[in-house]
Amino acid sequence: MAMWLQILYRSIALFILVIVVARISGKRNITRVPTYKFICYHAVAIIAALISVNVIKEVVFGLIALGVWILFPIILDYLSLKSKWFHDLVNGKETVLIKHGKIMEESLLQTRLTGEELLRELRYKNAFNLADVEFAVMETTGEINVYLKSDKKPVTAHDLGIKAAPQTEPQTVILDGNVLNEPLASLGLNKEWLRIQLENMGVSLDNVFLGQVDSSGDLYLDLFDDAIELPQPKVKEMVYANMEKAQASLFTYAIETNDENAKAMYEKNAQKLKQLMEKLKPYLLR
Secondary structure, eight states: OOHHHHHHHHHHHHHHHHHHHHHHHOSOOGGGSOHHHHHHHHHHHHHHHHHHTTSSOOHHHHHHHHHHHHHHHHHHHHHHHHOHHHHHHHHOOOEEEEETTEEOHHHHHHTTOOHHHHHHHHHHTTOOOGGGEEEEEEOTTSOEEEEEOGGGSOOOTTTTTOOOOOOOOOEEEEETTEEOHHHHHHTTOOHHHHHHHHHHHTOOGGGEEEEEEOTTOOEEEEESOTTOOOOOOOHHHHHHHHHHHHHHHHHHHHHHOOOHHHHHHHHHHHHHHHHHHHHHHHHHOO
């Protein structure tokens, strides 16, 4: 068999093998894996490349080496799941760099981290002022996570005692001018609803590159023609505005009528609507 055919067949086979190994290893961010796994990934890639281009003459020997670098990380992962002690032995432990606002110099020495490097890593986490940091820890992957002091953290709806509506993942219903039926159906919507929305916006389906519907039922569109400006979806705001309008109308009717029974009815319903609006406000207004 010609050499180029051998290289071609080996390369295809090893490429498939590497994909299978990557799937077996699990979904991992390559930048957030322990050092030994990072080395293993490179070793597998290098050995596979050497076998592929016939630098390693004996394929069996190459596959044995490849098997060691593939199987050992899988075995270590399994043992790490079963034993916390073994996990810490293989992956190491996180290191506290800042505690109660004070830098742990011994930890910096242990992690071979200089003061300038620490400040740079803090800036990556949007902590530009060291005085704002309460706690910082270096994970076993080398990433540094930062916890700000209580008075420096962004204010949340929970801090203000405000209820906020839960958010779900937006669903992509249009991609490259094509309607995606499955995500549309998962939202309880159909093509007719989508057609009406596009018609109201004055947009042709062929001109839509991407369309997403959020948990509130708002449709966001990105068009091929970037010169066209689309109005921002305001479904929830319009619902709340209509409720306010209805409440105001009820109060007006109560003031204008001379019938005491009708006045009491209008005032009662206006009060009920006001209570309902207070409950729905966190969900309709963000």
